[in-house]
Amino acid sequence: xxxxxxxxxxxxxxxxxxxxxxxxxxxxxxxxxxxxxxxxxxxxxxxxxxxxxxxxxxxxxxxxxxxxxxxxxxxxxxxxxxxxxxxxxxxxxxxxxxxxxxxxxxxxxxxxxxxxxxxxxxxxxxxxxxxxxxxxxxxxxxxxxxxxxxxxxxxxxxxxxxxxxxxxxxxxxxxxxxxxxxxxxxxxxxxx
Amino acid sequence: xxxxxxxxxxxxxxxxxxxxxxxxxxxxxxxxxxxxxxxxxxxxxxxxxxxxxxxxxxxxxxxxxxxxxxxxxxxxxxxxxxxxxxxxxxxxxxxxxxxxxxxxxxxxxxxxxxxxxxxxxxxxxxxxxxxxxxxxxxxxxxxxxxxxxxxxxxxxxxxxxxxxxxxxxxxxxxxxxxxxxxxxxxxxxxxxxxxxxxxxxxxxxxxxxxxxxxxxxxxxxxxxxxxxxxxxxxxxxxxxxxxxxxxxxxxxxxxxxxxxxxxxxxxxxxxxxxxxxxxxxxxxxxxxxxxxxxxxxxxxxxx
Numbered sequence: 001x002x003x004x005x006x007x008x009x010x011x012x013x014x015x016x017x018x019x020x021x022x023x024x025x026x027x028x029x030x031x032x033x034x035x036x037x038x039x040x041x042x043x044x045x046x047x048x049x050x051x052x053x054x055x056x057x058x059x060x061x062x063x064x065x066x067x068x069x070x071x072x073x074x075x076x077x078x079x080x081x082x083x084x085x086x087x088x089x090x091x092x093x094x095x096x097x098x099x100x101x102x103x104x105x106x107x108x109x110x111x112x113x114x115x116x117x118x119x120x121x122x123x124x125x126x127x128x129x130x131x132x133x134x135x136x137x138x139x140x141x142x143x144x145x146x147x148x149x150x151x152x153x154x155x156x157x158x159x160x161x162x163x164x165x166x167x168x169x170x171x172x173x174x175x176x177x178x179x180x181x182x183x184x185x186x187x188x189x190x191x192x
Numbered sequence: 193x194x195x196x197x198x199x200x201x202x203x204x205x206x207x208x209x210x211x212x213x214x215x216x217x218x219x220x221x222x223x224x225x226x227x228x229x230x231x232x233x234x235x236x237x238x239x240x241x242x243x244x245x246x247x248x249x250x251x252x253x254x255x256x257x258x259x260x261x262x263x264x265x266x267x268x269x270x271x272x273x274x275x276x277x278x279x280x281x282x283x284x285x286x287x288x289x290x291x292x293x294x295x296x297x298x299x300x301x302x303x304x305x306x307x308x309x310x311x312x313x314x315x316x317x318x319x320x321x322x323x324x325x326x327x328x329x330x331x332x333x334x335x336x337x338x339x340x341x342x343x344x345x346x347x348x349x350x351x352x353x354x355x356x357x358x359x360x361x362x363x364x365x366x367x368x369x370x371x372x373x374x375x376x377x378x379x380x381x382x383x384x385x386x387x388x389x390x391x392x393x394x395x396x397x398x399x400x401x402x403x404x405x406x407x408x409x410x411x412x413x414x415x416x417x418x419x420x421x422x423x424x425x426x427x428x429x430x431x432x433x434x435x436x437x438x439x440x441x442x443x444x445x446x447x448x449x450x451x452x453x454x455x456x457x458x459x460x461x462x463x464x465x466x467x468x469x470x471x472x473x474x475x476x477x478x479x480x481x482x483x484x485x486x487x488x489x490x491x492x493x494x495x
Binding site: 023087 | 258372
């Protein structure tokens with residue numbers, strides 16, 4: 001019977017610490033984020049850049065908070081890449097990188113919580129880092145369009161504000177629900 | 193609900209290109225064309241991009257959806273940006289003497305209280321040229337972007353990223369994600385049907401914004417948690433097969449042709465040349481080395 005090693009703080013942060021578990025969760029997270037984004041890509045927010053409403057934003061936040069920053073990075077970056085790819089919209093590298101930053105920064109919470117969210121303080125920590133991740137990630141994606149798409153600051157802001165607000169609302173409300181549900185599921189399977 | 197990858201199996205020049213070549217062409221072109229607002233450079237890029245797209249032999253009915261999205265996006269992007277800037281911003285070029293055609297009454301930002309007030313909407317030769325350049329730039333990038341999913345088998349992406357320098361584990365995660373995608377969407381569809389049988393209607397969520405968001409949980413939680421629990425079996429199977437121990441070999445091998453090598457070399461060379469020219473343009477304020485920093489408007493249009 002195979003024994004999986006418990007993730008440690010050092011292994012969560014180190015890129016070399018990516019093992020089998022992280023690889024599978026990366027792939028799973030990216031598939032979930034890409035698939036669910038594809039299903040909601042048609043819902044557009046009024047903005048210069050036609051940003052989409054995305055309840056699935058909770059997935060890179062969740063995977064980052066539970067499995068570490070690199071899993072969050074891959075889930076956000078490649079998940080957005082897959083979502084746009086299967087929609088046929090193509091590849092927009094700055095938005096892929098922005099989504100990757102969302103997952104990575106949300107994963108910083110794991111440095112403190114070690115992936116355990118059975119206390120209110122831990123969930124609050126995850127929420128704070130999720131909010132930071134969304135603001136920084138969407139900010140990077142939107143304001144890099146000043147360089148990529150030659151928007152001006154107002155145009156980039158018209159992308160940033162609706163996208164960040166929408167992601168903050170969906171992410172911050174759904175994240176604690178997922179964390180509590182994950183805790184309960186792990187307790188039931190004896191893996192806590 | 194099934195997920196269909198947009199890949200269409202066909203024998204065209206773009207289909208025959210190596211996946212790495214297409215990715216390098218996309219990034220080299222994107223990073224080159226965003227460095228300038230010179231109308232003539234962008235026009236040449238637009239013509240080259242059009243030729244590349246034509247070689248993919250994609251039909252309109254196959255790409256209608258992404259093109260509708262892209263054209264709508266580009267229209268809103270350039271027109272919205274124009275109005276938000278009151279016609280006054282032309283990025284990346286010298287603009288000491290704009291040739292104003294019209295000034296229309298408009299609202300803009302002021303440098304004094306109340307900071308928003310009447311300000312003219314400027315229509316100038318430079319701003320119209322910039323609109324056209326911006327449209328050509330974004331559409332030409334789309335012409336490299338859109339063929340990628342339609343002409344590249346999904347199974348090639350993982351090994352392509354590996355050959356481009358990504359670590360084995362990350363490249364394998366890309367491959368594995370493509371395999372997980374149909375299952376994830378199918379699970380979502382199954383969960384939606386199961387919840388509908390219990391009276392849950394996604395279209396009829398009650399409550400305000402917060403209430404509606406909370407009511408999305410019966411959809412997301414079972415799919416996410418169920419997938420994570422199911423992944424434990426996959427993790428155990430991979431560990432039993434000693435995944436990650438030693439260098440990984442791949443079932444699919446990419447074989448670049450001489451043409452692929454030429455295209456990659458050309459793309460990287462052009463990108464480096466444009467980048468150098470762009471940097472030199474900051475030190476030389478006139479002459480041929482400054483060409484990327486001017487719009488290139490003919491003198492008869494802007495005397």
